[in-house]
Amino acid sequence: MADYEVPKITGEDGITDVPPVTEDTMKGSGPWISAPKFQEEMHFPSDIEKDEEGNWSLIPNWKEAALEKMDDLRHRYRSLQLFLDICVKCGACTDKCHYFLGTADPKNMPVARQDLLRKVYRRYFTFSGKYFPKLVGATDLTEEVIDDWYNYYHQCSQCRRCSVFCPYGIDTAEISMAAREILNHVGRGQKYCTEIMGKVYKIGNNLGLPEPALADTLEGLEEDIEYDTGVQVKLPLDKKGAEILLITPSADFFAEPHVDGLMGYAKVFHELGLDWTLSSYASEGANFGMFIGSYENMRRISQRIRKAALDLGVKRIVFGECGHAWRVAYSFLNTLAGPFDFLDPKYPVPQHVLEITWPAIQAGKLNIDKSRNDDMTLTFHDSCNIARGSGMGGVEGGQFDIPRNVIKAVCNNYVDMPADTIKDATFCCGGGGGILTDDLMEVRVKGAQPRMEALKHVTDQKGVTHMAAICAICKSQFTKVIPYYGFTMDQIVSVHQLVSNALILTGQVDEDEED
Amino acid sequence: MNALGLIYGVLFWLATLTIVAGIIYKVRIYWKTPAPLKIPTMPAPRTKGGVVLRMFREVAFFHSLFRSDKLLWIFAIMFHYALALVLLRHTRYFTETINSIVLFLQPFGKYAGFIMVLGLALLLARRFIIDRVRYISAPSDFLMLLLLILIGISGLMMKFVSHTDIVTVKSFFISLRTFNIENWTLPADPVLLVHLTSVALLLLVFPISKLMHAPGVFFSPTRNQVDDAREKRHVADWAAELDKQGVDYLSELKK
Numbered sequence: 001m002a003d004y005e006v007p008k009i010t011g012e013d014g015i016t017d018v019p020p021v022t023e024d025t026m027k028g029s030g031p032w033i034s035a036p037k038f039q040e041e042m043h044f045p046s047d048i049e050k051d052e053e054g055n056w057s058l059i060p061n062w063k064e065a066a067l068e069k070m071d072d073l074r075h076r077y078r079s080l081q082l083f084l085d086i087c088v089k090c091g092a093c094t095d096k097c098h099y100f101l102g103t104a105d106p107k108n109m110p111v112a113r114q115d116l117l118r119k120v121y122r123r124y125f126t127f128s129g130k131y132f133p134k135l136v137g138a139t140d141l142t143e144e145v146i147d148d149w150y151n152y153y154h155q156c157s158q159c160r161r162c163s164v165f166c167p168y169g170i171d172t173a174e175i176s177m178a179a180r181e182i183l184n185h186v187g188r189g190q191k192y193c194t195e196i197m198g199k200v201y202k203i204g205n206n207l208g209l210p211e212p213a214l215a216d217t218l219e220g221l222e223e224d225i226e227y228d229t230g231v232q233v234k235l236p237l238d239k240k241g242a243e244i245l246l247i248t249p250s251a252d253f254f255a256e257p258h259v260d261g262l263m264g265y266a267k268v269f270h271e272l273g274l275d276w277t278l279s280s281y282a283s284e285g286a287n288f289g290m291f292i293g294s295y296e297n298m299r300r301i302s303q304r305i306r307k308a309a310l311d312l313g314v315k316r317i318v319f320g321e322c323g324h325a326w327r328v329a330y331s332f333l334n335t336l337a338g339p340f341d342f343l344d345p346k347y348p349v350p351q352h353v354l355e356i357t358w359p360a361i362q363a364g365k366l367n368i369d370k371s372r373n374d375d376m377t378l379t380f381h382d383s384c385n386i387a388r389g390s391g392m393g394g395v396e397g398g399q400f401d402i403p404r405n406v407i408k409a410v411c412n413n414y415v416d417m418p419a420d421t422i423k424d425a426t427f428c429c430g431g432g433g434g435i436l437t438d439d440l441m442e443v444r445v446k447g448a449q450p451r452m453e454a455l456k457h458v459t460d461q462k463g464v465t466h467m468a469a470i471c472a473i474c475k476s477q478f479t480k481v482i483p484y485y486g487f488t489m490d491q492i493v494s495v496h497q498l499v500s501n502a503l504i505l506t507g508q509v510d511e512d513e514e515d
Numbered sequence: 516m517n518a519l520g521l522i523y524g525v526l527f528w529l530a531t532l533t534i535v536a537g538i539i540y541k542v543r544i545y546w547k548t549p550a551p552l553k554i555p556t557m558p559a560p561r562t563k564g565g566v567v568l569r570m571f572r573e574v575a576f577f578h579s580l581f582r583s584d585k586l587l588w589i590f591a592i593m594f595h596y597a598l599a600l601v602l603l604r605h606t607r608y609f610t611e612t613i614n615s616i617v618l619f620l621q622p623f624g625k626y627a628g629f630i631m632v633l634g635l636a637l638l639l640a641r642r643f644i645i646d647r648v649r650y651i652s653a654p655s656d657f658l659m660l661l662l663l664i665l666i667g668i669s670g671l672m673m674k675f676v677s678h679t680d681i682v683t684v685k686s687f688f689i690s691l692r693t694f695n696i697e698n699w700t701l702p703a704d705p706v707l708l709v710h711l712t713s714v715a716l717l718l719l720v721f722p723i724s725k726l727m728h729a730p731g732v733f734f735s736p737t738r739n740q741v742d743d744a745r746e747k748r749h750v751a752d753w754a755a756e757l758d759k760q761g762v763d764y765l766s767e768l769k770k
Contacts, residue, residue, distance in 0.1 A: 021646040043764045076753055078548035079736050085541070086731035089656050090591070091641070091648035092583040106650045115651065127723045128655070137653030160737075163556045165583035167573065167591075168728055169737035171554065295551060295754065300763045331553045331744045338748045348745045388557050391742050396565075397558045424558060425582075 004442050006484045007102055007449040014418040014457030016450040018095040019104035026105040026446075030151040031439045034189030041198045042297055048187035062186040063141055067124055069182045070117075074125070079174040084121045086168055087111060093162040093172075098427045099155050102446035107152045110162035110172040116148055117179050150188045153179040155443050157435050158291065159384035159428035176433070177293030184292055192437035193288045200301055205250035205284035211237075214280055217253050225263055230509035233270040235262075238312065239277035244269070245309050246278050247329070247350070248320025249285045249472035257494045258475055261321050264496025265353050267503050271367075272360055276318070282308035285325035286472065290332075291434035302328065302336035315343055317350040321494055323471030324432065326352060327389035352392055354470070357499060358402045361409045367504045370412050376466045377413035378498070379458050380404055381451065381478075382426035383471035397423075403470055403495055410502035415462040421454040429469075431477025444477060445484050452485040459487075470495050520699035523711055524691055530718035537722020538730055545734040549751035555740040566741055573738060587641065593634030594663075600627035601670070608685045609692065625674060632667040635660055659724065662713055669710035679707045 009016075033056045036046035045065065049057045059065060074081040093110040095101070100108040107113060115137070122129030122138035129138030139145065158173035183189065199208040209217070218235040225233045236242060246269075252262040269276045282304040289298025309317055317340070319329045329350045334340065340349040348355070360366050380403060392398040400423045408414050421427050430447030458464040469475050469492060479489040560566045572578040577595075581588045604624025607613045617624075639660045642652045673679045680702040690698035701707070720726070733739065750758070756768055 018647075021650050043766065075548060076551065076751070078545060078550045078734065079554060081548050082545055082731055082734055082736075086725060086728040086735075088725045088728050089648075089651050089653070090580070090587060091645065091651060092580055092587060094647035094651065096583070106647065109647060109651065111651050128720075132655075134654065135658070136655045160556060163737050165579055167577055167580040167583075168732045169556055169573075169579065169735040171556065171737050174554065296757070296764045299754070299757065303763075334744055334748045335552060335750055335754070350745075389554075391557055391559075394561075396561055396742070399557065424556075 004446075006445055007452075009449065009453045009456045009485055011453065011456035011460040014454040015420060016101045016453045018101065021106045022104040023106055026099075026103045026108065026151070026155060026443070028151050029147070030154045030190075031437060032191040033150075033187075034191045034194040038191065038194035038198055039184075039187070039189050041201060042184065042189065042194050042292075042294065044184045044189055044194075045187060056187065058143065058146065059187040062146070066141060066146070066182050066186050069185045070121060070178075071125065073178045073181060074121070077174065077178065079171065080178045083114065083168075083170045083175060084118050087114060087118070087170055090167065092165050092167060093170075096162050096165050097156075097172075098159070098161070098430060098450045099157075099443065099447045102430070102449035103155075103443075105155075107148070108155055110166075110170075113152055113156055113172055114170070114175045116145070116152055117175055120145060146183070146186065146188065149179050150183055153183070154190060154435065154440065155447075157384070157428045157430065157433035157447065159432055160388040161384065161425065161427065164388060164424050173433070177290070179293070180291070180434075181293035184294060190292065190434060192439070193292045193434045196286075197288050197292075197297060197301065200284050200286075200288075200304070204279075204281050204304075206286050206288070207250045207253070209250060209253060209283065211280035214253065214278075214283055218278070221259065221263055221266070225267065229267075229505050231270070231505045231507050233263075233266050233505070235266050236277040238280050239275075241313050242275045242277035243314060244274055244276035244316045244318050245282075245305075245312055245314040246276055246318050246320060246353075247282060247285045247305055247325070248278070249322040249325055250283060251472040251476060252320055253283075255472070255476060256479065257490075257492055257497055258321075258472055260497035260500060261494030262496075264494065264498075264500035264503075265320055267500050267505060268353070268357050268360065268366065268496070271503065271505055272356070272365060274356075277312060277314070279308035279312060281311070285319055285322045285329070287325060287328045288434060290324055290328055298328065298332070299336040302333055305333070306337040306340075309340075310342065316347045317343065318353055318356065319350050320353050321470040321472065321496060323383035323385035323473055324389075325472075327385040330390035330392075348394065353496065354402050354406055355393055357496070358393070358406050358409075361406065366499075367506070368410055368502045369504055370410055370502055372502045373411040373498055374413070376411065376493075377415060377462070377464050378407055378411050378493075379415050379417050379455065379464045379467050380407055380422075380495075381417075381429065381467050381469045381474060382422050382424075383469060383474050384426060384428040384432055386470060387424050387426045400424075403468075406495060407468055407498060410498050415458050415464055417454040417458050421450065427451045427454070429471075429474040429477040430481065432471075432473050436473050436477055445481050448477070448481045448485070452482065452487075455482075455487070456485070466491050466493050468493050468495050468498060516697055516699045517701065519701040519703060519708070520687060521696075523701055523708075523715075524687070524696070524699040526715050527691055527711075530715040534718040534721045538727075541722055541727055542730050542734075545731065549753065550736040550740070551751035551754050553740055553742075553744040553749050554736050555742055556737040557742065559740065559742040561742050563741055566739055570733065570739060574732060590634050590637040590641070593630050594638060597627040597631035597634060600624045601631055608681075609688050611689065628667055628671045628674065632664055632671065635664045635667060639664070655724070659726075662717055666710060666713045666717065669706050669713065672706050673704075673710065677706065679704045
């Protein structure tokens with residue numbers, strides 16, 4: 001299946017053993033490099049050339065540009081300046097990264113990953129590094145260093161697990177984003193992210209799905225729901241004057257199991273009598289600007305949501321199941337595209353779809369038949385960006401409780417994975433942060449190991465059959481990599497897919513009842 | 516006044532000014548540099564009071580470290596708490612009358628030196644033994660621990676092996692503070708000189724080294740931010756300029 005060894009999982013205690021340090025296991029050239037046309041669209045320098053062997057050059061003045069960008073960023077981001085300065089190299093983070101656990105490459109230890117940037121920062125911007133470089137581990141900026149940055153900063157999913165365990169809260173995601181932003185400015189943009197963002201700018205979503213195709217897809221989903229339930233449930237597009245604008249990752253429009261989640265939201269909205277719409281202009285919840293550390297591009301993408309809300313005249317903005325999109329929405333949207341004073345102040349801006357579903361279930365507004373999910377025993381994968389980058393429900397820890405409450409309200413069989421692998425200690429799926437691309441398959445497979453180990457444990461010991469997730473990247477990553485670990489792709493489900501299964505719509509006629 | 520007193524008097528004034536000015540300089544940078552986005556490590560407190568509590572748990576009990584690595588936590592607590600006691604006890608050498616709290620702490624502070632050195636030795640051992648920690652350690656990381664161990668051992672030697680002329684030393688430090696140069700006199704005790712030299716060195720390197728973690732932790736945005744992004748709009752000045760001028764990119768901004 002692969003030209004590298006897939007890690008072995010045992011399922012014994014659900015915890016991945018810390019491997020001995022093995023240097024350079026993941027040395028490589030990193031993901032595919034962004035071509036000039038994609039760089040231009042992002043407003044990044046694009047004067048790079050391909051040689052006969054197909055290798056891209058850096059921009060002509062790459063060294064000055066890199067140092068200039070580093071200096072610029074450390075003055076604009078306190079996180080970067082502070083985190084580069086205050087790490088004491090205690091090693092508390094060294095066994096916390098799923099990529100280190102899965103690869104044993106020491107440069108995947110959070111502190112070592114930071115050091116790739118820190119050693120250059122020290123060399124050019126600190127007294128000790130300028131005058132005593134060897135003493136403090138400072139090094140010159142060379143092309144090899146840039147190559148190492150490009151490779152290893154694309155083996156970080158910016159999941160922030162290390163920041164939970166750092167005594168100073170040093171967040172490798174901040175370093176990794178800054179490093180990628182520096183790389184963006186020396187001709188080392190990442191093709192996967194920049195190409196996708198280009199599609200968002202041009203067409204409205206990551207997939208490049210134009211309005212007619214989107215309308216077609218939604219119509220198809222309406223037919224599916226009607227076929228299953230006998231009830232006409234609408235999935236409106238560009239409906240002016242609707243109350244709610246739903247922003248959801250475009251994977252929800254076609255990928256499995258994402259699309260079952262989208263049908264779930266539609267059924268909940270329908271049942272609650274909510275007037276909602278999607279927007280073809282902002283038909284994307286994802287915001288890859290965060291992954292590449294570009295505040296400007298992240299803001300530009302976010303502004304699309306503001307414009308769509310204004311154009312459609314909605315009163316509320318609701319987000320579907322997506323991890324980093326929800327981090328950007330919950331933590332950054334107000335900053336990037338606010339103030340949202342034109343929306344109904346009775347509701348938080350934005351809201352998560354679970355913040356609609358859970359209160360509705362609590363209030364008994366949804367007719368739920370839990371037994372319809374009895375063929376499954378569920379566990380829940382906390383998505384990193386939701387767990388450690390956002391909140392839910394306006395209470396501390398709501399992002400852990402609300403999804404679990406909803407699952408338990410629609411399913412009879414639920415088990416948690418081991419405590420060290422869930423909630424704010426959750427392991428990333430291995431595909432977050434701009435890693436979800438085929439050119440990084442080895443990183444993705446190996447990075448999934450800690451989650452797979454935990455899943456194997458509850459599968460073997462507690463009879464778990466399915467794992468629910470509320471993130472489009474988690475769902476896509478898992479459906480792709482779990483076969484490497486002996487699971488099947490249909491074992492990954494959307495939380496609103498479970499809701500959809502158990503929800504009996506008013507007037508619903510089940511097929512089997514007709515027979 | 517003697518030559519040693521003059522040399523060390525100048526050295527300690529220099530070291531003290533360096534650490535104070537250095538920390539002010541660095542902290543000013545941390546204070547002034549904006550945190551453009553809300554990035555508290557969630558779940559985070561939803562009120563300022565909650566943040567104070569979170570920070571207190573971190574600074575007083577090393578809460579995140581406790582979750583992370585129990586053995587390292589024990590070593591770190593041993594060293595830091597013992598150091599705190601030792602420092603408090605040392606204030607008696609800088610004041611004419613000794614504070615009653617310091618008097619009360621005297622017996623604990625006296626022996627805390629052993630715990631401190633033991634904690635440091637264990638921290639040093641980790642750097643050699645654990646392959647991951649060895650990999651991330653630069654020479655300066657080992658030297659910092661050795662420097663602190665040197666300070667600790669030389670201090671313990673003066674307390675428990677060969678007493679130095681502590682009355683003269685105390686009068687030296689008090690006269691340093693009052694600029695009473697006639698009393699800048701130090702005994703030619705090699706252990707004392709090792710102790711004082713290494714302390715001065717520590718003060719000098721503090722602001723340019725990882726020791727800045729002590730003041731720095733209070734500025735850590737992942738720990739000191741309130742979880743209120745949806746309720747309160749948070750915009751850095753440089754980012755507000757994009758809004759104001761209605762452009763997407765910083766390069767498009769008119770000065």
